[in-house]
Every structure is written in C-alpha cells, then in structure tokens.
Amino acid sequence: MTDILQLLIYGLVLGSVLTMGAIGVSMIFGILRFAHFAHGDFMTLGAYLGLSFISAFGLSSWWALPAAMVGMAVIAVFIDQVLYRRIRRTQPVILLIASFGMALILRSLVQLIWGSDNQTYTSGIQFPWQLDWLGGMRLKPDHLWIMLISLGLVAGVHLFLTRTRLGKAMRAMSDNMDLALVSGIPAERVIMVTWVIGGALAGAAGVFLGIDTRLHPVMGWTTLLPVFAAAILGGIGRPYGAIAGGMIIGVSMEMSTLLIPAAYKPAVAFAIMVGMLILRPQGIFKGTV
Template sequence: MPQLIINGIIMGSIIVLGSIGLTLTYGILNFANFAHGDIMAAGAYLCLFFLGLNVPFVVAVILSMCITAGLGILIDWCIYRKLREKTSVVLLIASIGAALFLRNVVQLIFGPQLVYYSSEIQMAKKLPFGIRIKPDEIFIIAASFLLIIAVHLFLKRSRIGKAMRALSDNMQLAGVIGIETEKIIFWTWGLGCALAAAGGIFLGLEVQLRPMMGWDVLLPIFAAVILGGIGSPYGAMAGGMIIGISQEVSTAFINPAYKSVVSFMILILVLLIKPSGIFGKKERLA
C-alpha cells in the first residue's frame, strides 16, 4: 500500500501540473480547452528534441516549458482570441481542432511509435515500508513540488498572479477596475502551458512518449479540475493529488487496466453531489 501511495503521488504531481493551466483558462475564458493534453504531449516531445541535441536534461525541460508557453499563447492568439465573443461551445470545438492538429504534427515529426527519453535501466532505490522508487521518480516529485510552490507564490504575491485569480473570479469586474484583461489572459496561457509541458515531460519520463499520451491523460486532468472547482488553481492541486492517489491505490483492488474508471467515477460523483467542486463557487456553463 505505501508503494501505491507513492505511485499515486507521482501520477498526482503530473496531473496537478496539467490541471493548473486547464482550470485557469477554463475559469477565465469559460471554455474547456480540449487541446490542453496535447499541449502536454507537445512539451514532452520538445524535450525529446532537445535531448537529441545533447542538451542537459534540466535545461531541456526549461527550454521546452518556455517554448510550450509560447505555443499556448500563439494558439490563443491565432484561434481562441477571435472566438471569445462566441459561445463556449464554439471555443470547445475549436480546441478539439487544435488538439487534433497538435497531435498530428507531433506524429508527423516524431512518428507514431513509443519512445523513451533514455534507454538506460534505472535501479529502484529501496526505502522503508518496502517502497521502491527510481531516481527519475524522485526527480518528478521534487521538481513538481518546487513548481507548485513557485506557482503558489506567483499567484499569491505577484501583481499579475493576483490579477489572474481576480479574472478567474469575475472577468467583467476586472475590466471595470482597469485591469487589462487581454494582457492577463496572455500570461495565463503562458503559465498554464509551461506547467503543462513540465507535466507532459514527467509523464514521458514515468511512462513513455506516444503522440496519444496527452489525450489519454486529459480525462484524469478534467476530473481533477472539476473535483477542485473550475477556476481554482488550489482546487486543481488538491483535485490532482486525490485523483492520482485514488487511481493508483485502486489497483490493489481492481485490474490496473481499469484504473481510469476511478477518474470517471470521481468525476460523476462530484457532478452529482457537489457540482461546484471543492473550492469552486462558479456555476458551470454548458
């Protein structure tokens, strides 16, 4: 069981990184960005590209995060920005288009096969309580933890971070008091997609890289966002951990092939019992 909890924390970290960006853009722009998973995959493959150039891993991660942030901003600028006046369904469908586009570009460049960042075999370290953990996994947990702390400080302390939370609460009021909303939206995409890239890279590190990887992880991420309450980054952090841990712990009782059922179950339960989520106040639209 302790081993499953550790596995859950690893998956949870990845889900949290993916869901912070999704919840912020969902809360502010009021649409479910289905391309968010594929943004994660794009980040993961960018990292593979940099590793191919013999860039050190940490540098490759940082470079991929920056470029993916730019990619998110570019997608918003080219596609979503023009559709903001339309209903959220139009944006949602546009995001599915963006998702398919990203996935196929990845597949075109890197091929459909499974890829690993490194072919060397890592020895798991033995810890008390029969826990085994690979160095990569320690890195994932530590790096995610640092990123989450950084996001927390950014959202709580910085002017732009506070404005992001304000926009997520009440976009109209933000405009009325003089916040340049488009500028904050720009930064939100950058932050969200940079974190998504980190999540994607860590997912690739823990499992492997496939063009479909982002699409597959989208369900637990959405479950985390809705569980935490749409628009709440702290909700996404809590939700992501809960989803990650409960998925892994469930494998003690059910066939691991069905573990994504757990996300579905939690998603359905939340929607039935407390649709606004743990930290959410907003009514969900559509």
C-alpha cells in the same frame, strides 16, 4: 503494507503530473470560461519538444523540462493569438469546439514530425533506491525529482498569484470578470500570462509523464480525462483546488489497481468525477458551476 506505500508513491507521482495539467485547465477556465480540450495534446507536444531538444544537444533527460516549458509557453500564446483570440468574442462554447479541433491538429503534427512509435528520453533502466527503513520500499530518483519539482512549480504559481500585481489581477478576473474589467485590469495581458503559465505547466506535465513512462502521440489525450477530473474535483476555476484534485485522483487511480484490473484506471478517475458532478458539482473548493 509495503505494497500500499509503494502504490502511494506511484499515486503521488501521477498526481503531480495531473496537478500540473489541472492547474492550467482550471486557470484557463477561470479566465476564458471554456474547458480547454487541447490541454492533453499540449502535454504531448511539450514532451516531444523536450525530446528533440535533448537529442539535438546530447543532454541528459532532465534538460527536456526547461525546453518543454519554454516551448509550450510560446506555442500556447501563439495558438491563442492566431486562433482562440479571433473567436473569443462569440460564445465560449465555440472556443471549446476550436480547442477540440486543435487537439487533433497537434496530435497529427506530433505523428507527422516524430512518428507514432514509443520513444524514451534515456535508454536503460534506472536503479531505484531501496528504503529499508520503510519496509524495503523502492523509490526511483526520477520519481522523487518529479514530486519535488512539481512542488516547486506549485509554490511558484502560488507566489505569482498572491504576490504580483498580474497574479492578483488574474484572480480578480477569475472571481468577477465584469468588475475586474471596469476597474481597468488589462484583460489581454492577463489572458496572455494565463496561456504562458498553462502552457509551461502542460509542458512540464508532458516531460514528467515521458520520464515516468514513455513518449507516445496519444499520451496526453489519454491523460486528459483524469486531468479534467482533477480540475472538477478541486472546483474548476480554482488553481489551488486543482492541486488537491490532482493528488486525490492520482492516488485513487494507483490504489485502485489493488482491487480492479489496471486497464480500468481511467474509469476510477471518471467515477470520482461523476460522483462529484452528482453530489457537489462546484468541487471541493467551490468553483464556477
């Protein structure tokens, strides 16, 4: 029983990481209609930006989070302005190829700047709290923080989408692009804000992943498949669905280690995604097929 509870915690931590990535993927798909394949490497770059920031100023590991979020928001907008904007007028699928190339560019940049060895934010082990009232289950403070902060970020995205003009404009564009454009919604502004949010959340996901495990140039790329699985499960183009999708995929991946070798964890995400594509491709929350 304790084992299952323990895996549930790990699953929710992984689910928080996936949710942060999947919200961005889902929003970008909703507005720009393409699957953003560089999102995993946005996460990687964010994690490393955070690392440089804290080591430059000698700060504790959680300071990596704001640095990564701000840095990736700026970089995402920059990449969009320099590259994606130029090919946006053609078919969306050309953007898909460009983003695939961008993924490799970012990954090789990370390798060039930071090298390809494993790195960590802090050396040493963090002692978990032992929760005797939950059958002696262990909980690391970092894990608790990851879950709480992502809860806060999700709430922030929710408030933005429902309470602000720009957020409403974004939902309108995602629901019906043509109708939104003829009613005078500033498309370029909305696209820019989409990249700011998507980039910032990807940066957060990267830092969470780096705090939970370690930093490595392919950390984001290997997380991309579960992130897509989460976005599809929730209904691609639906940010709220991404939350449900992220948690379901994260918990299933961790729970699966009870039954199958841990090396096949990504296969679980993939299997759920394939099952979803066969049975209900629009996702739980009816996204854009």
